[in-house]
Amino acid sequence: MVSGETTAYVPQVIEPKWQAIWEERRQYAASERSDKQKFYLLEMLPYPSGDLHVGHARNYTLGDVVARFQRMRGYNVLHPMGWDAFGLPAEVAAIARGLHPREWTDANIANMRSQIRKLGTSYDWSREINSSAPEYYRWTQWLFLLMHRKGLAYKAQAWLNWCPLEQTILANEQAEGGVCWRCGSVVERRLLNQWFLKITDYADKLLEGLDALDEWPERVKTMQRNWIGRSAGVACSFPVEGLDANIEVFTTRIDTIFGVTYLALAPEHPLVERLVDGSAQAAPVRAFVSALKDKSELERASLRKEGVFTGRLARNPFGGQPVPIWITNYVLVEYGTGAVMGVPAHDERDFEFARDAALPMKPVIVPASGDANTSPAPVSRKGLPETAFCDDGILTNSGAFSGMSSAQAREAMRSKLEQLGAGRSSVKYKLRDWLVSRERYWGAPIPMVLCPNDGYVPVPEEQLPVLLPDQAPISGTQGSPLAHVPEFMHTTCPKCGGPATREAETLDTFMCSSWYYLRYLSPRDDGVPWDLREAERWAPVDHYIGGIEHAVLHLMYARFFYKVLNEERLVPGDEPFMRLFNQGMVLGENHEKMSKSRGNTIAIDDAVATYGADALRLFEMFAGPPGSDFPWSTTGISGATRTLKRIWRLVLAHALDLAAGSSTVRANGKRLSAPEAALRHSVHTKIKKIGEEIAGRMHLNTCVADLMTLLNDIEAFVAASPQEPPDAAAAGASSPVLEEALETLLLLLAPFAPHITEELWQRTGHSRSIHEERWPAYDERWLKQDLVSIVIQVNGIRRGAIEMPHAADEESIFVAAATVPTVKAQLQGKQVRKRVYVKDRLLNIVVS
RNA sequence: GCCGAAGUGGCGGAACUGGCAGACGCACGCGACUCAAAAUCGCGCGAGGUCACCCCUCAUGUGGGUUCGAUUCCCACCUUCGGCACCA
Structure with missing residues (x-):
């Protein structure tokens, strides 16, 4: 259908039409045999909770733009979709509504799949997976x-x-x-x-692996590092007096051990009963422990630090001083050894506890002289420290170790403990x-x-x-x-x-999602979870898109799985996701979070029915950088619709010329007019900028802005061209530069608005799908302009601009600049002291 | 409290490596078309001064600094949003 007629742009007609055609052609299936380079693009596996809103649409569109772009660039793209279908909400629904979890889940999947398809996303649906299917969970x-x-x-x-x-x-x-x-x-x-x-066996590997993930956001890596919480110190034993037992503590500050004035045990510490059994302290200790038994971690954290004395003493392995053993509410049984050495003079928490419990404090670290950043803790009238001094310093009151720096002492004390058989180096993790x-x-x-x-x-x-x-x-x-x-x-x-x-x-459903990206590689294979050759071909995921909420959940579990699988030689490499991108949210129109409970969600179906998928996609890509939040805007989306309508009319007005195929002869040697050269410059800079942006920083909002600018430029070019003769319908009457601009506009827009570009591509005489065309190449020659605008500053303030030939010499620019009246006025009676010239951009004249 | 990110017109945002601040769009105003409206098209649109014109001053959270030149780099502070919060 090649026609110059200007039919109306009706997305509700063309979008379902093309979606059906693409599906029938299986156009987006990743090829199994291909010598193209692979590109594995993945969005996080969605949980089928029901409806999708425009925030989800943003996420899937983002991935789709990248997928379509990479296909046009010649990659063999794998872009699958599936369902994290096991999980608690299905059971909650089952109880609430009497539905079987499978019924509820399958209905949601059907609904969400249809919503995602309506966006025109280019998934390879032949690889769709469902983690609740026996064919999946078997693996x-x-x-x-x-x-x-x-x-x-x-x-x-x-x-x-x-x-x-x-x-x-x-x-x-x-x-x-x-x-x-x-x-x-x-x-x-x-x-x-x-x-x-x-997973704790892999703590160090998970930690070290982060260093190599240079395409992951720093904040995600920081969150994982904090969660793993590696801490290197010393495990040190304090023998209990009158009992054949030792209390082992873990500390990163063994250099403060001469300042120990008590030992603090968690209420759940296994030794508690033995310490107090048969003594007068048994009753108060048991009461204290049982009062804390049911307190959550959160509740305990908000309590005032308290404790109860066991009546027992332990001996400091250094010097042998007796140390009272307390049970406290601030020591965690899950971490370290469940016991800590109390050093109130040099630890905030111990200080807090000891102050209230009236336990002695013994300073053993003083600031190194000449260390301007630290000063000794202020001392109250009673001679007690008013705060804990927690920095490193010089040891004092520490026997043979006095005078050493904290770092020296840590080393010396560790080796002394090893000699005594009372301690050793130890590494602890927060990770459990x-x-x-x-x-x-x-x-x-x-x-x-x-x-x-x-x-x-x-x-x-x-x-x-x-x-x-x-x-x-x-x-x-x-x-x-x-x-x-x-x-x-x-x-x-x-x-x-x-x-x-x-x-x-x-099993925890996070286990299902820890390996799903591998199942996509051979989703129907019932002999193996995935084919090794397919893993060699596709793994790891090149580009992973998902929410920040999984920074230490899914993303850490999946990394753990992958490291185990790597040891088994089931996957190549030891990290599953090379590049990670966290998308932002779409907020409600009043900047509030979009949620069912607030009743401010906008469903994908409704938005597509009202505005069309292309307008929705274009707006969502344009409204802000993909990593940031932005508010939904009904007027904003109308701007996207306007843009698409303008493109529709503009391209159809030139459909006959384009169909005549003059594009094949457009690279002629004919000298271009100034407007043609300017248009071509605009076209080629957009090709470069948009391509680099999608492949790089992914600020797709600027890509859409560039496309709009190109549209403006083409329209201005058309408006400024001499009226075409009455028989303009004759093919080939328009400028080849214009035709190149129009085709390029469609090609660059194709990843963002796949339906309208496909329709217009067909209507302008192309038989192949626009999504199977090559991404246009830019020509360096057209990135430069013959004439450049050079800003003239005097003392750093803009006073005018002049048009100069590209790469003009500084002297001639200066001479030309000096004749500009506003510049001349500023130079009047002044001495030129200095000139700063930035090639083809700016000349700053510094005057006294 | 600690760590991190960010503060730019009425709004969303742009300026990627220090070089024309406000691209692109929305909203708004005026005009064209129309019997009228919608749609569409054209022009204007940071603040102030001058306002016929050119132009001048101020302006990227606040105050300093570095620089010929700072939205961009440094220091301090304010605000907002995230994350962590007895991990010894």
Whole structure:
């Protein structure tokens, strides 16, 4: 259909039409055989919660622009989509509405898939995955068994985070700051026997790996570093008097050990009972411990620091002074050894506690003389320090170590402790092992069997998947629903063949999402989780787009998985995501967060129906840089629509010329007119800028601005051209430069507005899809202009500008500048002291 | 409290390495077209002075500094938003 007729731009007609055609052609499938370079582009796997709003549309459009751009640049692009389909909200919905979790989940997926398609996204839908399908979770279970085989999965009793609202246990990462990551409830502490993955074995690798991720945002790396929380120090033993026991403490400040005036133990420290059993202190200590038992981490943190004396003394390994042992509310059992040496003179927390408990303080560090940054702690009238001095300094009152610097003393004391057999170097992490079992229904069953004879036995691989039974009583309050399904629970031991029971818990859904990017590589393979050759071809992900909320959740778990898989030689390299991009949010029109509860969400369907996908996409890319938030704006999107309508009319007005194919002869030697040269300059600078921006910094808002500028330039060129003769419909009547500009405009716009550009490309006589065309190349010659505008400053203030030939010499610019009246006026009666010239840009004349 | 990011017209934002501050768009005003409206097109649009014109002064959170020249670099402060918060 080649026609000069100006039909109306109706996105509601052309968008569904092209979406159907692309789908029919399977146009966006990644090719399995290709000598093109690969590009693996991925957006974080969405949870199928129901409706998508324009904030999600922004995220998917961002990825789609990059995918389409990279295809045009000649890459073999893998751009898949799938569903993180297991998870608690499905169970909540099941309880609330009487729907089966699968029903609820599948309905949401169908709805969201249709919404995402309506945006015109170029996913390879043939690779779609669903983590709740047995064909998928079979491999999640397989990976659990792999971890188990490597000794990385174990069951143990530990203090865990319990969300009282959701009635579930949470991994530490999922209870950051003492609150549930999903619902925000303050978590409680429970002592439970559960499955863990030994992510702590990989703490150093996870930490070191961050250094190589130079295309990750610094803040994400900082958050992971803080979460891992590596701390190098010394573990040091204090023998308990009158008891055959030692109390081991961990400290990074062994140099302050002569300042120890007490030992502080966590209430849950295993030695507490032995210390007080049979003594008069037993009653008060037990009362103190039981009062704290149910207090959450968050509650404890807000308490005034308190403690109770055990009546026991320990001996300082240096010098042998007796040290009272206290039970306190500020020492965490989970970290280090659950016991600390109290040095009130040099630690804020110990100071706070000791001041209130009236325990002595013994300063043993003084600021190094000449260190201007530190000063000794002020001393009160009673001679007690008023604050703790926590910096490094010079040791005093420290026996043979007095006079050493803190750093020297740490080294000397460590080696002395080693000689005495009372201590050694030690590294501790804030990171704890990943709790992966959940007493919930809607997840992958843990593939383990408990046999009375053989203990826990892994389900043999060939028996996978351990199918989730269709029906189980989901109450949310009675422990694992699977435990109430006898036909699921009763099984035989894979080892001895005797009767045994299955593990009733399911796996944390973060396990499903820790490896999904590999399943996309061979999504229908039922012999392996992924084909090794496919992994060699595609992994790692080149460009990963997702929200900052997963900085230490999904992103750290996935890195952990990948490192384990790398050891097994199942993946190339040891980091899964080379470049990470965190997109910003779309806020409500009044700058508030867009959320269902506020009722200010704008659904993708509605926005597409009203404005069209292309206008929605263009506006969302234009409204601000993709890493920042911006407010939704109904008038703003009308600007995008206007732009698209202008392009529609402009291109159709020249459709016949374009269809005549004069573009093939456009690179003729004919000398261009000044307006033609200016237009071509504009075209080629836009090609360069937009391409570099998408591949680099990704400030796509400036790309859209550049496209609008190009449109303005073309329109101005057309308006300034002599009226075409009445028979202008004759093909080839317009300037080749204009035709090049129009085609380039469409090509550059194609990743942003795929439907309108496809329609116009076809209407201007092209048979191939615009999305299969090559990204235009720019010509260096046209980036330069013959005449350049040079700003003239006097003493750094702009006083005019002159047009000069490109690369003119400074002297002639100065001479020309001096004749500009406003410059001349400023130079009047002054002495020129200096000239600063920036080539082709600016001349600053400095006068006295 | 600690760490990080950011403060630019009425609004969203641009200026990527120190070189014309406010690109591009929205809103608004005036005009054209129209019986009229919508749509569309043209012009204007930081503040103040002068206002016929050119032009001048001020202006990128505040105050200093470096520089011929600072939205950009340095110091201090204010505000906002994130993250962490007894991790010994």
